[in-house]
Amino acid sequence: MNALEQDLKRLVPLVEGLGAARAKADPHRQKLHIQPPVGWLNDPNGLCKVGDTYHVFYQYGPFDPAGGVKHWGHVTSTDLLHWQHQPVMLCPDQPFDCHGNYSGSALCEDGQLWLFYTGNVKLPGRYDYIHEGREHNLCLAVSRDCLTADTKECLMRNADYPEGLSCHVRDPKVWRQDGVYYMVLGARTREDRGEVLVLSSSDKRRWRHINTITTPEPFGYMWECPDLFQLDGQWFLLVSPQGIPCQNVYGCGFFALHGDFRGECTLGDYHPLDGGFDYYAPQSFADGERRLQFGWMGMPDAPYHNPTVEHGWQHCLTFPRQLCRKGELLVQAPADELKALRGAPAALADGAEMAVSPCFELEAAIGGSFALTVAGGLTFACDEAGSTASLWFAGEALGAGRDRRTMELQTPCRSVRVLADASSLEIFVNGGEAVFTTRYYPEPGPVTLRLEGAAGTVWPLAL
Numbered sequence: 001m002n003a004l005e006q007d008l009k010r011l012v013p014l015v016e017g018l019g020a021a022r023a024k025a026d027p028h029r030q031k032l033h034i035q036p037p038v039g040w041l042n043d044p045n046g047l048c049k050v051g052d053t054y055h056v057f058y059q060y061g062p063f064d065p066a067g068g069v070k071h072w073g074h075v076t077s078t079d080l081l082h083w084q085h086q087p088v089m090l091c092p093d094q095p096f097d098c099h100g101n102y103s104g105s106a107l108c109e110d111g112q113l114w115l116f117y118t119g120n121v122k123l124p125g126r127y128d129y130i131h132e133g134r135e136h137n138l139c140l141a142v143s144r145d146c147l148t149a150d151t152k153e154c155l156m157r158n159a160d161y162p163e164g165l166s167c168h169v170r171d172p173k174v175w176r177q178d179g180v181y182y183m184v185l186g187a188r189t190r191e192d193r194g195e196v197l198v199l200s201s202s203d204k205r206r207w208r209h210i211n212t213i214t215t216p217e218p219f220g221y222m223w224e225c226p227d228l229f230q231l232d233g234q235w236f237l238l239v240s241p242q243g244i245p246c247q248n249v250y251g252c253g254f255f256a257l258h259g260d261f262r263g264e265c266t267l268g269d270y271h272p273l274d275g276g277f278d279y280y281a282p283q284s285f286a287d288g289e290r291r292l293q294f295g296w297m298g299m300p301d302a303p304y305h306n307p308t309v310e311h312g313w314q315h316c317l318t319f320p321r322q323l324c325r326k327g328e329l330l331v332q333a334p335a336d337e338l339k340a341l342r343g344a345p346a347a348l349a350d351g352a353e354m355a356v357s358p359c360f361e362l363e364a365a366i367g368g369s370f371a372l373t374v375a376g377g378l379t380f381a382c383d384e385a386g387s388t389a390s391l392w393f394a395g396e397a398l399g400a401g402r403d404r405r406t407m408e409l410q411t412p413c414r415s416v417r418v419l420a421d422a423s424s425l426e427i428f429v430n431g432g433e434a435v436f437t438t439r440y441y442p443e444p445g446p447v448t449l450r451l452e453g454a455a456g457t458v459w460p461l462a463l
């Protein structure tokens with residue numbers, strides 16, 4: 001362990017201890033969702049299950065609720081509901097990762113964790129840090145006890161990537177298939193085009209570029225956080241593209257992939273994964289037969305002020321979602337474990353108002369136009385034909401300055417399911433064919449629910 005790693009490993013628990021009471025006193029602190037003890041959180045990283053234990057890592061800036069230099073925060077759980085805080089796994093302590101241990105993924109082999117991540121380095125000088133002045137290194141950390149990294153290595157540097165790329169090449173997602181290791185990396189070309197690199201390896205250390213996947217026409221300037229997997233016989237490529245026309249600052253969506261990702265292949269249409277304000281950089285992993293996904297419940301560079309910053313922390317992950325295939329589409333639903341938290345159900349009549357614990361679940365069958373208003377100022381509604389759904393805030397405080405999001409639905413809205421935590425809503429339409437994810441900031445205490453045009457069932461959720 002070098003002296004910088006030693007110092008950072010001591011400092012992080014100190015700042016966590018100093019800020020804990022202030023963060024815990026925040027009424028917007030989540031109950032069910034993974035959030036940083038203090039400071040900043042963004043992407044989920046290194047998702048895996050070792051034995052009976054789920055490990056979730058996340059981009060963590062312990063020293064600054066507005067960002068800061070990225071570490072890998074760590075939580076574990078055996079039920080996806082109760083999460084134990086663990087010591088920080090990766091710190092920016094090497095020459096090849098000193099300005100951030102950026103996003104990546106985990107392989108679990110022989111009970112050890114192999115963590116692939118991007119070492120971010122910004123060279124001193126006047127650079128744009130896109131085409132010059134930045135290193136994005138492919139790095140590997142190995143942990144024998146799944147709690148501390150024993151070794152860190154730099155496996156590839158920018159000069160080792162294919163020709164024609166900018167400095168932005170990051171976010172390795174690694175998996176093993178038929179005895180071979182594969183990796184996808186998000187990239188920005190020198191011509192500002194987003195694409196995904198495919199690499200293969202026989203030993204997890206020496207990687208060879210074997211393919212590049214992109215759309216026939218340019219689609220954004222950078223594709224962050226790629227994820228590639230097969231579900232029920234269909235391959236899907238998920239990316240968080242920057243520079244595409246969309247309602248949020250950046251996009252987040254998927255393509256069905258046809259052919260062989262290692263050679264000849266084409267991408268189907270792009271589908272956004274979420275219609276809300278706060279969803280980005282999701283990653284998935286195989287949990288036995290099911291595929292679970294966590295996303296960042298946030299959006300990079302979003303121009304609004306999150307009130308939790310006053311309490312020294314910011315952002316959280318989504319509740320884990322199970323992904324299922326529907327033709328060439330993906331549907332998302334909260335992991336079944338959630339149902340164990342349901343208390344006594346209460347009926348919410350059409351046009352009636354109800355006050356509930358801020359942590360609740362709601363389900364409603366939909367026949368035509370309907371509107372659900374939460375906390376008197378956040379409305380989710382579908383039009384009569386059920387072909388579009390919108391989410392909007394009335395007033396400043398509840399949405400921290402955000403306004404409205406609208407998404408076209410593939411099929412008319414027939415059902416809605418809402419998972420609410422102290423400061424978030426995840427809204428699943430038609431069993432998760434469309435999802436709307438947002439943070440919101442209600443007054444402390446119970447929240448009011450009002451459903452018009454439909455009747456529903458509401459469960460308080462308690463851990």
Ligand code: FRU
Binds near residue numbers: 042300
């Ligand atoms: C996505 C992202 C990744 C990067 C990480 C840095 O939100 O920009 O591409 O690895 O965040 O925190």
